[in-house]
Amino acid sequence: xxxxxxxxxxxxxxxxxxxxxxxxxxxxxxxxxxxxxxxxxxxxxxxxxxxxxxxxxxxxxxxxxxxxxxxxxxxxxxxxxxxxxxxxxxxxxxxxxxxxxxxxxxxxx
Amino acid sequence: xxxxxxxxxxxxxxxxxxxxxxxxxxxxxxxxxxxxxxxxxxxxxxxxxxxxxxxxxxxxxxxxxxxxxxxxxxxxxxxxxxxxxxxxxxxxxxxxxxxxxxxxxxxxxxxxxx
Numbered sequence: 001x002x003x004x005x006x007x008x009x010x011x012x013x014x015x016x017x018x019x020x021x022x023x024x025x026x027x028x029x030x031x032x033x034x035x036x037x038x039x040x041x042x043x044x045x046x047x048x049x050x051x052x053x054x055x056x057x058x059x060x061x062x063x064x065x066x067x068x069x070x071x072x073x074x075x076x077x078x079x080x081x082x083x084x085x086x087x088x089x090x091x092x093x094x095x096x097x098x099x100x101x102x103x104x105x106x107x108x109x
Numbered sequence: 110x111x112x113x114x115x116x117x118x119x120x121x122x123x124x125x126x127x128x129x130x131x132x133x134x135x136x137x138x139x140x141x142x143x144x145x146x147x148x149x150x151x152x153x154x155x156x157x158x159x160x161x162x163x164x165x166x167x168x169x170x171x172x173x174x175x176x177x178x179x180x181x182x183x184x185x186x187x188x189x190x191x192x193x194x195x196x197x198x199x200x201x202x203x204x205x206x207x208x209x210x211x212x213x214x215x216x217x218x219x220x221x222x223x
Contacts, residue, residue: 030209030210031209031210033210033211033212035214040216040217040219041216041217042113042201042203042214042215042216042217043152043201043214044214045110045211045212045213048209048210048211050209088151088152090212091210092210095140095157095210096142096154096157096167097142097154097210097212098154099151099152099153100151101150101151102150102151104149
């Protein structure tokens with residue numbers, strides 16, 4: 001079974017702090033996606049990384065794909081209360097996506 | 110991207126009854142999926158809804174419990190049959206646009222079974 005291990009599971013921080021979420025697997029993925037989900041809504045795609053070593057930036061969010069394409073990280077700089085939500089990594093070893101268990105982020109003002 | 114709507118947005122049902130959830134997409138898509146998200150959990154794929162043929166179910170999910178229809182390229186339904194409280198979850202449909210497995214999700218249907 002190919003699994004995506006996501007850590008930490010919960011994160012509670014103050015506004016202005018930095019944080020990193022990790023997504024690891026023993027398997028190689030052709031691509032990895034990061035999604036953010038707010039309560040009562042479906043997940044929203046943030047980014048897709050496809051090339052080993054790739055780094056993508058989305059405002060204060062930085063996404064990195066490992067050189068071996070087995071892991072990825074999401075770094076948020078100067079977190080804001082609006083960043084609060086469930087962050088999910090997902091990969092497709094075949095045709096269907098598998099999801100990590102998610103990281104619940106809470107940012108307090 | 111694609112705009113996806115789901116009906117109903119939420120429902121409270123009695124044990125033993127069935128509920129059909131509808132998923133409508135604003136454009137034609139080949140791949141549509143149904144997921145379940147239990148409270149505080151991540152997403153688990155139920156099945157891939159194939160247009161013109163039977164859905165492809167993941168391990169642990171069967172057609173008798175979760176029949177799926179896909180009459181055309183913009184619409185699908187998922188029925189949760191003979192419900193029990195363990196079926197209380199958020200049910201999400203998604204579509205894949207063909208670019209590197211990216212999926213776009215509907216807002217979800219929150220189901221509570223009493």
